Amino acid sequence: MYNKTVMDHFRNPRNVGVIEDADGVGEVGNPLCGDMMTIYLKIKDERIADIKFQTFGCGSAIAVSSMITEIARGKSLVDAKQLTNKDVAKALEGLPKNKLHCSNLGADALQLAIQNYEDKLAGVTRPEPIRKEKHEHSHGEKCYCPYCDIEIQADITFCDACQSSLEDEH
């Protein structure tokens, strides 16, 4: 099901834990399948000096969390802000298609943690972030049904193959 790199990061996750006096904390959760990820940052000289994570989720979710912490560690905030979920999937040498949308949330958690750090510096308080339930389509991106993994048309609200309603997710 998972490739060797994913299984390695799942079995031996890097940077697990909590940073008690974190400079930034980012928390994401997927209401559809229930994965949850928290990323803790320690920032020094505008660089990620330390990063830790906690994750509730499947093998893929744990591997994604481990990989984002490995990629982000030591990066400048400017560079870290460029990291996307796609970069994580690429570093893991691919994830099952139907897991791309639900468990690949590592970069989202990282971006929220950086935002949280910057907000603290600027003295900004934000309401609880609105969770991204509907994904956005970029041009040419293919979409797959989260229930049966079959490619779906961009503009429909149900899956042709399994007849699942996709109104909440697509």
Place this chain on the structure above:
Amino acid sequence: MKVINLDHISAKPLLPEVKTVMIDAIEKDYHNPASQHKSGEEAAAALQQARAAVAGLLNCNTPKEIVFTSGGTESVNHAIKGVAMANEDKGKHIITSNIEHNAVIRSLRRLKASGFAVTSLPVDSGGRVNPQDVADAITKDTILVSIMHSNNETGTIQPIEEIGEITREKKVIFHSDAVDSVGVVPLDVQKLGVDLLSFASNTFYGPVGVGGLFIRRGTRIFPLLEGGVQENNKRAGAENLIGIIGTGKAAALALRNMDMRLTHLKALKAQLLTELPNFIDEYIVNTHPDNSLPNLMSISIKYIEGESVMLMLDDDNIAVSTRSACATGSLRASHVLLSLGLSHADAQGTLVLSFGIDNTEADITTFLKALKNVVTTLRDISPLYQKKVTEN
């Protein structure tokens, strides 16, 4: 290294005796049971013997009430679609429950699309349908009630006898999907009061790809597959004789060894239930304490996710099944677990443990020790567990 199989609900090994008769059947090179020459008659006799063995297991009136199919899924499709098509002049209303297998759910979804009305009944927190709800839901348009015998995710057994009394009185056809029960617990179609009962051979250590449908004499039903006159005109297509011969042997052994197997399985389940709290805490048992299969137990372990547990146990050479949304391929929380009132997060941590006659007491002990380590590891990573610890 030997793998400890605690996932018998997904696959059971063939019994050695079953293998032997199947290999013999292959070597005999049976002819077509429908052919009327000597070679055909020999094949027909073998087919008849297997049918009689299965009819004996279920206490049918006559072996003719057994129709062999390609498995539980086909049997269920046959029962539901066949009854609907044959009885739509009488009415177009069907009653079922919220916790059925997808074979039932999707067959009914298909019928709904062609104009049938379906009432799906809830279950109580123990996972059981209230027979009174069935009685209340029956209208003059009701042609079929389909309620499973035991649930494939929780092992909970439904009050089929009580429902059977109601359907008999109201003269509504009653189908029960007994795929996970037949050959595991004693079943008597007379006592249950069902008109149709679906089963699968692998449930009682027969081959995968063979199953059957009990069709009570006088039940109005159309075939699902049409063509030749095989299976008393109820299921066309040359029979899978090798598989059916294996099924007959497995059925005979299930009947003969039922008490011995039950004693063994009940002891394993009791051991697991009793010892589990010594190894892990904060879990929910989803299986009914009194009315459930002896070989299945579902637990939801809090703060962790089932696929991760399954993968880590796999490293320890222990096979289990999970009902976590993340592992089902559908990425949807199990409708069965949500029907029991479980939260999405708790449903995520669900393991389905199913034992077989090949399991031992030592297997359970090995599993419990491995589970303890896995749960500790995953809770250490879990933000939900972290929150719980911080809040206390």
